Amino acid sequence: MTDLGTKIGSVTLPNPVMTAAGTGGHGAELGAFFDLSELGAIVVKSLSASPWPGNPAPRLCPVPGGMLNAVGLQGPGIDGWADHDLPALARSRARVVVSIWGRTVGDYAAAARALARAAGRYPGTVVACEVNISCPNLEDRSRMFAHSAESAAAAVAAARDCELPLWAKLSPNTPDIVEIAGAVLSAGAEALTLVNTLLGLAIDESSRQVVLAAGGGGLSGPAIHSVALRAVFDCATAFPRAPIVGVGGISDGAGALRMLLAGASALQVGTATLADPRAPRAVLDGLRRLLEESGTSCVADVVGAARGRWHWRRADHS
Numbered sequence: 214m215t216d217l218g219t220k221i222g223s224v225t226l227p228n229p230v231m232t233a234a235g236t237g238g239h240g241a242e243l244g245a246f247f248d249l250s251e252l253g254a255i256v257v258k259s260l261s262a263s264p265w266p267g268n269p270a271p272r273l274c275p276v277p278g279g280m281l282n283a284v285g286l287q288g289p290g291i292d293g294w295a296d297h298d299l300p301a302l303a304r305s306r307a308r309v310v311v312s313i314w315g316r317t318v319g320d321y322a323a324a325a326r327a328l329a330r331a332a333g334r335y336p337g338t339v340v341a342c343e344v345n346i347s348c349p350n351l352e353d354r355s356r357m358f359a360h361s362a363e364s365a366a367a368a369v370a371a372a373r374d375c376e377l378p379l380w381a382k383l384s385p386n387t388p389d390i391v392e393i394a395g396a397v398l399s400a401g402a403e404a405l406t407l408v409n410t411l412l413g414l415a416i417d418e419s420s421r422q423v424v425l426a427a428g429g430g431g432l433s434g435p436a437i438h439s440v441a442l443r444a445v446f447d448c449a450t451a452f453p454r455a456p457i458v459g460v461g462g463i464s465d466g467a468g469a470l471r472m473l474l475a476g477a478s479a480l481q482v483g484t485a486t487l488a489d490p491r492a493p494r495a496v497l498d499g500l501r502r503l504l505e506e507s508g509t510s511c512v513a514d515v516v517g518a519a520r521g522r523w524h525w526r527r528a529d530h531s
């Protein structure tokens with residue numbers, strides 16, 4: 214029997230499989246398909262301090278290798294979420310990771326304070342705060358927080374007010390992801406979540422128009438799996454002691470195992486859940502089977518294992 218338990222900094226989870234923010238609803242919606250407490254954790258859709266309407270429709274579109282979304286972080290705000298969604302999550306006994314977002318550094322601090330109040334109502338339910346910094350920073354010409362080491366660090370530092378372990382979720386749309394990872398770790402992030410969606414665009418050739426009302430969107434699904442593996446691999450190599458949560462294009466146990474081998478201690482399932490709401494549970498079953506079949510005694514034995522061979526190859530060719 215493989216011990217599936219894993220540690221993300223100060224957070225201990227019974228297994229490494231979670232949902233990805235924005236792909237499993239705000240609350241206990243997936244509980245209609247499996248017991249939410251069976252996953253390592255449930256990550257809820259990103260919330261801001263105040264309600265936010267998101268983008269106009271159409272907001273989703275299938276593309277080769279995955280999908281594009283421009284949902285635009287629609288949400289009820291943290292207080293609304295705490296009233297309407299958190300009670301059912303607490304009853305499910307799931308471990309909950311709350312994703313927060315903002316458009317200014319002050320927004321992150323406000324969201325963090327609101328989260329501290331909400332989490333305090335159900336002690337033990339919210340185990341961590343994931344800071345989604347793939348948002349335009351209104352104080353920096355709407356450049357994404359996650360594309361600037363300074364802005365990324367400021368958002369994460371502001372989120373410390375939530376008094377929960379912080380996971381910083383980074384964007385793959387930058388050549389500086391390792392530098393930005395270093396900045397958010399120095400600013401107080403206990404772990405890195407890698408990665409958010411890749412910038413993309415869909416065009417319908419028959420109407421000759423851009424498909425999504427917002428224009429561009431975020432690409433997710435199998436098409437970004439290698440991008441996510443690379444981000445995890447590079448950050449794990451640069452920061453071997455930083456816990457990493459890998460996300461991008463995982464739809465089965467093999468994809469989950471690849472993410473662990475790249476250096477992640479846990480992983481999230483996103484787009485696959487939109488196609489089949491049972492996907493996170495199936496990924497967990499598949500990962501367990503692969504680890505047991507290979508006689509792996511614990512998750513830590515495979516975390517980052519792909520890096521050993523790479524170092525050996527480099528040494529051989531240098």
Ligand SMILES: Cc1cc2nc3c(=O)[nH]c(=O)nc-3n(C[C@H](O)[C@H](O)[C@H](O)COP(=O)(O)O)c2cc1C
Binds near residue numbers: 236481482
């Ligand atoms: C419809 C949709 C909504 C999303 N909403 C959020 C969100 O609210 N916050 C966030 O950090 N990431 C959000 N994401 C990004 C996912 O959490 C994940 O990082 C990304 O989709 C890559 O994983 P995947 O290929 O398994 O989907 C969203 C993705 C999709 C497809």
